[in-house]
Structure formats: C-alpha cells, structure tokens
Amino acid sequence: MRKSIISLALALGLALPAFSDTLTLRADAPTRYTVVKGDTLWGISGRYLKSPWKWPQLWRMNKSEIRNPHWIYPGDVLVLTYVNGEPRLTLEKGAQGDIKLSPQMRMDDIDQAVNSIPAKAIEPFLKRPLVTDQAQFQSAPVLIAGPEQRLAFGTGDKVYANGVTEPGSWQAFRPGKPLIDPDTKENLGYEVVYGGDLVVDKISPDVQTLRVTGIAEEILKGDRLVKAPKDQFVRYVPHAPDNGVQGKIIAIYNGVDGAAQYSTVIINRGSREGVESGHVFGVFKKGKPMEITAADGQKKVVLLPAEPGGKVFIYRVFEKVSYGLVMESATELNKGDVIAAPEAE
Template identity: 70%
Template sequence: MRKSIISLALALGLALPAFSDTLTIKPGAPARYTVVKGDTLWGISGRYLKSPWKWPSLWQMNKSEVKNPHWIYPGDVLVLTYVNGKPRLTLEKGRQGDVRLSPQVRMTDIDKAISSIPAKAIEPFLYRPLVVNEEEFLTSPRLVAGPEERLAFGSGDRIYTNGVASTGTWQVYRASKPLIDPVTKENLGYEVMYGGDAVVDKLGEEIQTMHLTKVNSEILVGDRLIKAPRDQFVSYVPHSPDAGIQGQIISVYDGVDGAAQYSNVVINRGQREQVEPGDVFNIVKNAKPVTLIMADGQKKEVTLPGQNIGKIFIYRVFDKVSYGLVLDSTDAASVGDVVNAPESE
C-alpha cells in the first residue's frame, strides 16, 4: 500500500539552560518522548512547538534535509536538548547515545515509519488523477466502447479505447469542473473524477483492448484515460512557505459546503509559485484581497485583515494548483478563504 511517509534528519545536541529567542518550546513539552504507532509528525511537532511548521529549525535541518530526510519509527526516543540556548531535538539510538545526520538510511520496512499527517486522509489523493490542464484533457486517450453496446461498465469488463500508446495500467477519469483563479479568471486546469483502473490487453493502431481491474465510480463511454503513476514514497517535513506566497481556496473536494478538520482542499498556487509538498499555510476567513493605488501610481495587492481559523498542509502540487489537508481548524474553511504563510511565533 502506498504510504505517505515522513522522515527526520538528526542532529547532535548538548543540554544548556536557556531558551532560544526565535523558537518557542511549549510549556510542558516532554524532555524525552517515545514514538508510538499512530503518531504523525504533525502531532509530535505540536507537542513541542506552538508553530509546528518550524519543525525543521528544531531539528537543525537545511533545505536539502527537509526535502530528503530520514525515517523515524515507533519505538524511537526523541530527546529535547539545548545548544547555545537554542532548543534542539535528537534521536536516541539505544546505548550508543545521540546520532548526527548521515546519508545512511535504516533498512527496515518503511511502511512502519510514521506519516507526516494522517495517512488515511490523503492516501487516495496521492495515487488518483486530480487535475489536468486543458491540453492534457483534449489530447487524453478516450474510452470508445464496451461489451454488448453498454454505456456503463464494471470491474472485469472489457473496454475499447483510442489513443492508448503503451501497455500497463491506466486510470480512467472524466473532467468534473474547471478550476478558475478568482482574481485573474485564468483557467488553472480541470479537477477530475477518478473512475478506476484499466490494464492493456492488446495495442492496436486505432483501437486498444483493455479490461477494468478496479472501479471507484461510474465508468462511461467518453471517459478519458491517463497513465497510472509509478508507485513511490513521498516524504515531506512541515515548513513555512515563501512569505510572499498568498492565495485562496478554490475548491473543497467532493463539493461540500465547508472544509472541516482533515478535509481536502485546492488552492490557486502551485509549482510556478514555488509551492512544494510540506508547505503549511494559514487559512484566513473573511479576508478580502484588494488593490491599492500607491502615491507613485503603482498598484499593490494587499489583503484586508481576517480571522485565522486553521492550517493547510500541502501534500500534492501541480503546475498551477495544490492540494492540502485542513489541520487545527476552529471553523469550517470555505471557497474564497485566503491562505498565506504562517506568522512568526
């Protein structure tokens, strides 16, 4: 099973009596904590920090270590220490004491490593097609027919397609709705509805024969296909994005009115704005973007004050949009709510 796994970089620390003036440890944070099954990195971060997205600072991570960290597992012991007055977490390795970061990765079953955020809430979205741009949609292979002139198909049915160019597993989808930037009105892509999986039986020049191996929702003549992604592990550490990145929620998955804790949402910022997995954004309700005319005549985009109601943890990034999980919410997030980089502690 695909696991969205988080891992940590490790650093050696020595105890000193003072707190850092830039990183605040929560009162009552444990000096030692044993990781247990069911823990998430976000949850453990919250035991130590008022601002869990500052987790890399507590572990003394550089940018490459944030993107390419180490696994941690149930049974590992985290130790809170201080170096030059700055708090630091280290990992205790049995009787050998604390261990510094190294390129070595523990070769055990990584399915046992703890996840960054609740894995069940995002696993389906790591594998499914979620967004395609207009060109991808128009040029995608199509399902053109099935058995007995039926229009809808189920698991095990043989189907016929046009445009499938290689063997293997393909995913069936249909466009659900366009994702429109609320400010620029740009079409950012099409959110799609995942139908299921199909495997190629025979490639033909015009028509390809396939059979359905998995059905998630209704599959119809006219549906599109996209090559299934390779199975891979995703690792990310919660961290603050570039302070200049600001956007809005443009879709709540499944079309519900409000996104509560552990709901999946789409924001109108993606790879082209340097958003990356692990970025954490504030959700600001009742904020309103406005354009100011400055004294020199230049225009400046600003946002009127609003109420912070939670956080979004970004786990999948496309060119112009990103998917995130709502965390620590005190109110339901809605389409139109502003997202921005978290403020300092």
C-alpha cells in the same frame, strides 16, 4: 497501493529556509516521549511546540543530517535537550534499531517509519484527482465500447479503447468542473473525475483491449484514459513560503461547504507562483462588516480585521493550483478564505 512515506528521512536533497525566529515551547512539553504507532512528526511536535510545523527547527536539521537522515519508529524515545539555550530533540533508538538508509532497505521497514502528516488522509489524492487543461484532456485516449453494448463497466469487464499506445496500467477519467480564479477569473485548469483502473491486454493499430481492474466511482463509455503514474516516495518537510505568495481557497474537495482538520482544499496558486510540496500556509478568515456610530454621531460600516482560521499543508502541486491538507482549524474553513505565510498571523 504502496504506502506513501512522508517521513523526516525523506527530506533528502530538500533545501530548507533559514529559521531566524525563536521557537516557543509549550509549557507542558515532555522531557522524554516514546513514539507510538500512528504518531506523525506534526503531531509529536505539537506536544512540544505551539507551531508544530516548525519541527525541522526543533530537530536542528542541518545539511549533514538531511544527507544522512535517521528514521523514527514506534518505540523510539525522543529526548528534549538544550543547545546554547535553544531547545532540541534528540533520538534514542528503540527495538527497531538504527536502520540506515540504503537501496537494500526493505519496504516493510520504510512503511513502519513515522510520517510527517497522516499518510492515509492524502494517499487517495497523490495519484488522483487530476488537473489538466481541456485541450490536453480531449486528446487523451478514449474508451469506445464494452461488453453487451453497456455504457457503464465493472471490475473484470473487457473494454475497448482508441489511442492507447503503451502497455501497463491506465486510469479512467471523465470531465469535471473548471477551477476558476475568484479574482482574475482565469481558468486554472479542469479537475477531472477519477473513475477506476484498467490494464492493457492487447494493443492493435485502431482498437486496444483493456480489462477493468478496479472501480472508484464508475467507468463509462467515453471516459478518457491517462497512464497510471509509478509509485513514488513523497518527500515533505514543512516550511513557510519565502516569496510572499498569497492566494485563496478556491474549492473544497467533494464539493462540501466547509473544511475541517484533514480535509483537502484547493488553492489558486501553483508551481508558476513558486508553491512547492511541503509549504505551510496560514488560512485567514475575512473580517465581517459591522455598523458603528462614529464620534461625530454618524453611522458607518467598518470591516473587522481578518482572523487566523487554521493551517494548510501543501502536498500536491500543479502549474496553477495546489492541493493542501488542513492540519489545524480553529473554525470552519471556506471557499474564498485567504492563504498566506503563517508568520503573518
């Protein structure tokens, strides 16, 4: 699969909020830093800032730089300077040279650019899992048969479907769990389970022939088929939500109990609430109840204040829910933890 490039250069056209707060540099921030393979913009900025997600501010990205971005590659040298007393990173190009963004740029050049966040941690989620409503899912094309009347199919198997109307690549899904808002109890959609990939061999009016090209978990008779999305570049520049949106973690991918760095979590806010790719949320742990003795000698239960638990970077947004990558975790993050703008810390 083509690498999903999430670099500074792909910030084209993305409006950034105005930053009014002062950047806080780390005491050990290097004056010069040579970019190495495996670096991310978040990680590099963590060498300079106490809040790494504010790297667009450190770069002093303006509209001109966003329209004509430069690429950052291993071997490039970052130099810490000051402009009107404010810190700024500038770039000295390394052996890769100063490559200009153009339609003729080779894909190999793009793939070597430094990513904003770890691309490998989110690539499996950019095309799957899929969140849909139940009615839409039930109306999708369905696998009706395979070889030797088997119920499960493997790579290379010829299978048959009903409802496929387009050639090309398709993905198999089966019903998963509903995503329920913990406060309103609203059904926010169904997270369906990805089974594998298929390609169309022949389209006939009633029955279509496909071949299984890859298995993720398993492909079963009765699975629904969804047209595979086209490869696309993902454009992420981290920024805080500016509309005061708050929510909760409602699930941790793969059903584990707690999330740590680079885990994927699902929040109960999506595009209808103004959430967008690149939003950074702080995660806050609910304060625990504690019994105390008041001044009058009476015992009572009080709630300790909420404590910051980490940072979540939103990378995929649906209408009512969003997927986020845990970038920082001071403690285990759990279902029910509150998400809000990181400035609220």
